[in-house]
Amino acid sequence: MNPPLSRTNAEAHLYMDLHPCSCGESRFPRQSAVVALDDGDLASRYTGTCAGCGRDREFVFRLPPVIDGAGTGFRYGGDEPSQLLDPGEWLLVADAYAGQVPAAATTGEAAQRARAALTRAVAALDEVGKFIPAGGDAVPPDVFGSDRGRQLHQREPGRFRRDRLTAVRDAYAGMLSQLG
Incomplete structure (x- = not known):
């Protein structure tokens, strides 16, 4: 499994909001954890139960090798284009x-x-x-x-x-x- 890169938590949450459950509901209480991938890289894993139908939901996003905290103000990511949203x-x-x-x-x-x-x-x-x-x-x-x-x-x-x-x-x- 090679999950897509999420540059920030804000980008990951936006992606999840834009990809609803098969029932159409996008909301679900999200628990998150940092997990190790098979290749040794780290990822964020979000899990929860759909608020609409009760299905289990899971999203895994590769973390960037270096967290870019530079700059001021709200940002969805660094200088590179998103891999999650077009x-x-x-x-x-x-x-x-x-x-x-x-x-x-x-x-x-x-x-x-x-x-x-x-x-x-x-x-x-x-x-x-x-x-x-x-x-x-x-x-x-x-x-x-x-x-x-x-x-x-x-x-x-x-x-x-x-x-x-x-x-x-x-x-x-x-x-x-x-x-x-």
């Missing part, structure tokens, strides 16, 4: 988080939720950009590995251009800075 999935994640932000300026708990959602939307857009080759102007079509990612790219290929991703990211970051 750029279309990351863009859908960014859309979902941005869609949680109310149009009107908010205060208190609502502002905290808006900040958290925008922070994750910006981080997800950063992940999309990691799939653009150096010197390239767009995400290449051959890196979409999921059906939902390919479908989004086929419907809206322009959303995967560097200039458009940068504009949307800058807009979200601007909204985030206004929330304080």
Whole structure:
């Protein structure tokens, strides 16, 4: 067994959230443990029981050889592209988080939720950009590995251009800075 690499716990949890049980439920109480793989590398193993149907669920993710704690702020991973999610999935994640932000300026708990959602939307857009080759102007079509990612790219290929991703990211970051 050669499990996929998860660069951070946040990326692993997002992956599990996006891969529901066969009954359709994505929630399950997760216990985690670090386990040794046959090749001596370490992995995170998440187990639990589906909240919808009671089936046992298990996910195993290879841990990176070095945990990249550099930088500030919320991140899903280092400089390399994700092995768990393709750029279309990351863009859908960014859309979902941005869609949680109310149009009107908010205060208190609502502002905290808006900040958290925008922070994750910006981080997800950063992940999309990691799939653009150096010197390239767009995400290449051959890196979409999921059906939902390919479908989004086929419907809206322009959303995967560097200039458009940068504009949307800058807009979200601007909204985030206004929330304080």
